[in-house]
Amino acid sequence: MLDYFDWFRQKGWRTVVIVARDEYSNELECGAERIGYDIVYAPYSRRPNLRCLLAAILFTARLMRSSTSELHVFHTPVASFIAAIARMFAPGRLCVYYCHGLVSYGQIGIKRMLLYAMERFTCKMADRVIFVSPSLAQYAVRHGYVDAKKVLGYQGSICGVMPNSVKSPREIGSRSSIVLGYFGRICESKGVEHCFGVLDHLRLAGVEVRLIIGGQVEGDGGWFDSRVASYRACVEYLGYVRDKEAFFNSIDLLLCPSSREGFGMSALEANSFGVPVVGFDIVGLRDAVQTGETGFLVEPGSTPALAQAVAAYVGDPAIYFQHSSAALKRTGESFRRDEVLSSQFELISTLRKVKPTG
Missing domain, CATH: 3.40.50.2000 (Glycogen Phosphorylase B;)
Structure with a gap:
């Protein structure tokens, strides 16, 4: 993710990262000092209660209303659900849901119904939804999570893979x-x-x-x-x-x-x-x-x-x-990292021309 933020900074974009304070935030803080993006902490935890959830929604809504950013991109199902509710109080901002996976997939019963409703609402409120894999996008459209017109399919991880020293294929040999x-x-x-x-x-x-x-x-x-x-x-x-x-x-x-x-x-x-x-x-x-x-x-x-x-x-x-x-x-x-990041930048850049619906 640090390479992802840095790539946009190198292209002249100002990047503001909203994150809950947890183990990962320490790594983000170091990255912010090293590559120069802004980091904002949201009042959220890994084990939220209703009060915590409402605080995060109000915080995000205030941030969106006061922001001069052209584009808001939200990752993870919970953060995107919070943003989907918050944008009702902050219309006129272009919001994109970057879907890395559907948490209702593989669930059963009431839990699946609740998670499905949450993810469907998030997709409905987003102006565009980017899926990290073709099969994920196809599944989401087929099962009614999202309107196909909003989908931007993408083949690959958010950053690709780093170069490494392995150049030759491995051999397992004739061993048991x-x-x-x-x-x-x-x-x-x-x-x-x-x-x-x-x-x-x-x-x-x-x-x-x-x-x-x-x-x-x-x-x-x-x-x-x-x-x-x-x-x-x-x-x-x-x-x-x-x-x-x-x-x-x-x-x-x-x-x-x-x-x-x-x-x-x-x-x-x-x-x-x-x-x-x-x-x-x-x-x-x-x-x-x-x-x-x-x-x-x-x-x-x-x-x-x-x-x-x-x-x-x-x-x-x-x-x-x-x-x-x-x-x-x-x-x-x-899946070379530089090529994947370049494709990411081109994909996100095209969204600046999209007119917000919220």
Whole structure:
């Protein structure tokens, strides 16, 4: 995200970032000092109550009314929902919802209905909605989240992938062992539990396997700690990982067992290091991974299918080499950071000509 803000600053845009004060805000503060954008803290927390929500709406409305900015772009479902309500008190501002994922996707019952209503309202109030992947945009239109006329589809992450030192495809060799990796947030929707199930299936099949996990635990992490402890002989938990190159160079395959993705940035990053990906065939991830070319996507929710895909690489090193080669080629040609940021700038720049509807 820091590169994203910096790119617009280099193009002569003044960028103001509204953010809740949390762990990420420290990194943003350092970025603000380094590259010169303005940062404003909203009265919001990760565990909001009604009072907190109302305060954030009024704060955002005041900021929008007093702002001279031509364009307001909001990221994350909660921030965009707050902005959608706030703009009713601050008409005449061009508002864009940058949708990284639909939180109602994969939910059931009352929770799905409430989240669906929230996201549909957000899309309705926005002048334009940018989706980070074609499959996400198609799903949103097909299920009535947004009018197709408002959609600006976009293929890729917000910043692309950083250049790295890996230039040659990887080889797994003729061995009966493999190192798996998981990289990202550790929570229910990310499906980390499936990673432990894959270990069980592979070990029963006689495959020597290790799992390296990088990422922060969200919420109560007691279940995760007990899982890691019971698998301590073959699982290593690193916590938050800053050195991505070291992480991806230490694994053979990345597991992406998520039940919900907007695009699948960790899969793209793994591919940029020549690491194939095994995950579920869901919205978003199917744009990040070309199944059968840069990895394998299998039936959502099926742990045995994940394990079978991993075993396919162990049993056929030639396929592993082909997928590693294709992964390097695709990320190098289509997702280079400078090219992605340039496309982002062109996309956002065209929105300055759009007349606000609110």
